[in-house]
Amino acid sequence: MGLAAAVALVLVVAGCGSDTPKTTTKPPDIGAAGAPLRGHTYLSDSVTDQGQAHTLVAGTRVSIQFEDSGDVVAQVGCNSIVGPVKLDSGKVAADLAMTQKSCDDDLDNQDKWLYDVLNGDATWKLDGSTLRIASGATEIVLSEAKNVPLTGTTWQIDSIVGGDTGTTTPPKGSLVFTDRKVTVSTGCNTGEGDYQAAGQRLAVSTVAMTRKACPPDLAETEQAILAVLSGDVDYKIEGRVLTLTSAAGTGLRLQAAN
Structure with missing residues (x-):
């Protein structure tokens, strides 16, 4: 599905x-x-x-x-x-x-x-x-719509699918990919990690995040986002929509904001 x-x-x-x-x-x-x-x-x-x-x-x-x-x-x-x-x-x-x-x-x-x-x-x-x-x-x-580039685009997280959260719609959250780094905002904490792209797959290293205490719902959402951004992640861009799917089958759907 x-x-x-x-x-x-x-x-x-x-x-x-x-x-x-x-x-x-x-x-x-x-x-x-x-x-x-x-x-x-x-x-x-x-x-x-x-x-x-x-x-x-x-x-x-x-x-x-x-x-x-x-x-x-x-x-x-x-x-x-x-x-x-x-x-x-x-x-x-x-x-x-x-x-x-x-x-x-x-x-x-x-x-x-x-x-x-x-x-x-x-x-x-x-x-x-x-x-x-x-x-x-x-x-x-x-x-x-023409496909927007992965890098240099602010990708707003539209929904999270899979894991313990089921399907959720986070109030905030975004990803920005530069040449080999990804900046993450979860709606509570922010962070940065390294990645390498090969074909339609991203190899994401550990994302280092700030440690601000988050309300329970935002903490759960943050964990779900970071679970996707770990290890090998398949990606697909269709117009202004980016889909990320982890090896475990959890995923993020994002919309280009700019």
Whole structure:
């Protein structure tokens, strides 16, 4: 099961505040027509409603990633909207859930708006590198995102998968890779370690962290992050999304912040 499929185990409930996951074993089937979208990420160029421009919260764009597994991961500023999607006959048949990070009201409303668009009677059309998604009077026009580089990018931790934490959405946390060093912020402590890259694998040495006392929830999150950043770590970049997977199967999903 892919990382997005694991994230999708989180239930959608009104408001934000619960991380309790719900499991499903149904394998994703994107459909033959949707197969060309696998492994690609699209970012919004425009959004219209009733033919008029629909203004998103400043600094945000709609991001829709189609994973190789057949899952979709969508974002528009705060939470992740995830799950299996089928794209036959120009229609979007989605079974999506949304993570539960606490957002300000504007971002919270925007997350719910995108969730409703994708879970509604949406249609899609791919024309070269341009993807159009329409639902009711709303149309989102997106273009394919180029992969951002591993180094020099601030990668914000979007979710942690595996281990004792299940699927969690940390309130803060980021990684920055330079030539052979990685700087880590867990939302409580910060640190730095060495790494070497070979193909799609990183060999990470011990990350030295500050020793500030953390609240229990942040301490658990910190341990989960550092458990991934130990030894050999497989990585994959799709557009503005970085996925790290440890040898033990635990993982981090990160979004490019810059």
